[in-house]
Amino acid sequence: MQAGDTIMALSSGSLPAGVAVIRLSGPLVQPALQQLAGVVPKPRQMSLRHIGRNKRLDQGLVVFFPGPNSFTGEDCAELHVHGSPAGVKAILAELRNQGLRLAEAGEFTRRAFENGKLDLVEIEGLGDLLGAETEKQRQQALARYDGRLTQEIDHWRDILLDLRAEIEARLDFSDEGDVAQDLPQSWQVQMAELELAIATALASVESGRIVREGIRVALAGPPNAGKSSLINALSRSDIAIVSDEAGTTRDVREVPLDIGGQLFILLDLAGLRDTDSRAEAEGVRRAQKAINEADIVLWLRAADIDDDTRPETKGRLLTIGTKADLGSATECDLLVSSETGQGLSALVARLAELGADMAGGEPALVSHARDSAALTAALDALAECRNQLGNWELAAESLRRASAALERLIGRLDAERVLDRLFASFCIGK
The missing domain is CATH 3.40.50.300 (P-loop containing nucleotide triphosphate hydrolases)
Incomplete structure (x- = not known):
C-alpha cells in the first residue's frame, strides 16, 4: 500500500452482473471523473453519464463524495455501470491510464482508519458484517460497526481520566492545604463502577464469540x-x-x-x-x-x-x-x-x-480475542492501582496502563501490528 496513490476497485459481486460498482479514492478522483464522465457531478448526487470521453465505453450513474466527508476521508467516487466483464475491464484500463492503480485487499477501509473515519473496533465490526451469515451475527456486527463499543470504551477512558486527576493532584500539590491526602468517597465509587462495567463486558466475551463463530455441536x-x-x-x-x-x-x-x-x-x-x-x-x-x-x-x-x-x-x-x-x-x-x-x-x-x-438476549459487543486481552489487561491494571494506593506514583501508572489497554483496543496505540492481519481478510474494494 502506498499513501498518496489514487486507488480503484470493483466493489460489487463477480461478473457478469446486472450492475457493477467501481469505487475510486484519492487525489486524482476529480481529474479522473472529468476525463471519464466529462464532469464532476454535484456531491452525493447521482448523475447519468456516458462513460468514456474520447471513446464511449458504457453509460451509467456517477456519484462523487468529496473529502473529508467520505468513507475514506479522501475524495471518493463510484461508477454504477453495466456488469459486463468486457465493459468493466475497459473502464479499469482507462482509469489505469489516468494514473490510478488497483486497490489491495482492505485498502479503502485502511485509509478510513488512517484518516480517522473508523477505529479498529468499528473496522472489526465491518469485517464481521461482511461475513455475517445469520441474523444474530448481522445484529452483533452492525452494533459494533455503528460504534456502540467505541462509545463504551470512550466513557471508560473519561472515568479513568477523572480517577487519574485525583491521584495526580496529590502528586503535584501534596504540599497544598486544599488537597486532602485521602481520596474522596466518590473516587472509590467511580473505581468500583468502572471495574464492574469492564468485568461485565469481559464476562460477555464467550456469548459474543458464540454468536460470531457459531455454536459447535458434536454428534458423537x-x-x-x-x-x-x-x-x-x-x-x-x-x-x-x-x-x-x-x-x-x-x-x-x-x-x-x-x-x-x-x-x-x-x-x-x-x-x-x-x-x-x-x-x-x-x-x-x-x-x-x-x-x-x-x-x-x-x-x-x-x-x-x-x-x-x-x-x-x-x-x-x-x-x-x-x-x-x-x-x-x-x-x-x-x-x-x-x-x-x-x-x-x-x-x-x-x-x-x-x-x-x-x-444471550442482546448480542454481546465483545467477541474477539483482542477484546478479551484488552479488557483483562485493563482490569488487572485497576486491581494493581487498588493495591498501590499508598504510593501515588505507582497508582497513577497503573491507571495509565489501564487507559493504554483500552486505547490499544480501538487502535490509538500500537495499531500497526494488527492492521496487516486484519485487512488481509477484507475483500478487494472494501
Whole structure:
C-alpha cells in the first residue's frame, strides 16, 4: 500500500452482473471523473453519464463524495455501470491510464482508519458484517460497526481520566492545604463502577464469540449410532456418507446450520471404539478432541446398539436416542428417527433453546480475542492501582496502563501490528 496513490476497485459481486460498482479514492478522483464522465457531478448526487470521453465505453450513474466527508476521508467516487466483464475491464484500463492503480485487499477501509473515519473496533465490526451469515451475527456486527463499543470504551477512558486527576493532584500539590491526602468517597465509587462495567463486558466475551463463530455441536457415539444420518436429516442434504460399515467416518466434518438466526456448526465425528486401524484411530482421537471442545454434545444411542456410556465434556450434554423407528434406547433426553423424521423438530427446538441461552438476549459487543486481552489487561491494571494506593506514583501508572489497554483496543496505540492481519481478510474494494 502506498499513501498518496489514487486507488480503484470493483466493489460489487463477480461478473457478469446486472450492475457493477467501481469505487475510486484519492487525489486524482476529480481529474479522473472529468476525463471519464466529462464532469464532476454535484456531491452525493447521482448523475447519468456516458462513460468514456474520447471513446464511449458504457453509460451509467456517477456519484462523487468529496473529502473529508467520505468513507475514506479522501475524495471518493463510484461508477454504477453495466456488469459486463468486457465493459468493466475497459473502464479499469482507462482509469489505469489516468494514473490510478488497483486497490489491495482492505485498502479503502485502511485509509478510513488512517484518516480517522473508523477505529479498529468499528473496522472489526465491518469485517464481521461482511461475513455475517445469520441474523444474530448481522445484529452483533452492525452494533459494533455503528460504534456502540467505541462509545463504551470512550466513557471508560473519561472515568479513568477523572480517577487519574485525583491521584495526580496529590502528586503535584501534596504540599497544598486544599488537597486532602485521602481520596474522596466518590473516587472509590467511580473505581468500583468502572471495574464492574469492564468485568461485565469481559464476562460477555464467550456469548459474543458464540454468536460470531457459531455454536459447535458434536454428534458423537459408537460406530453406526446414526451420526451421519442425523447430520444429513438436520441439514436436509446428503453431505455425510452413510454406510452400515463401522468406521466409515474418519475425520471431523463441519456442517453449518442456521437455527432461529443463530449459527450452529454440526460436527460429524468418527465413532468411538478401540481399533487396530491407524487411520480410524486418528479419527477417534480427533473425535474425542472435538467432544472436549464442543459447546454442545449430542451423545447418540441407537436402539440396535448396546451402549450405556456417557462422554466427559465441558459443553452441554444431550443424550439422543436414534433409530426410534426400530425401538427406543434407554435413558435418553430425546428420541429421533432420521428415516421417518420423528423427533427432528423437537431436537431443532431444543438446540434453538440452548443456543438462545448461550448467546444471550442482546448480542454481546465483545467477541474477539483482542477484546478479551484488552479488557483483562485493563482490569488487572485497576486491581494493581487498588493495591498501590499508598504510593501515588505507582497508582497513577497503573491507571495509565489501564487507559493504554483500552486505547490499544480501538487502535490509538500500537495499531500497526494488527492492521496487516486484519485487512488481509477484507475483500478487494472494501
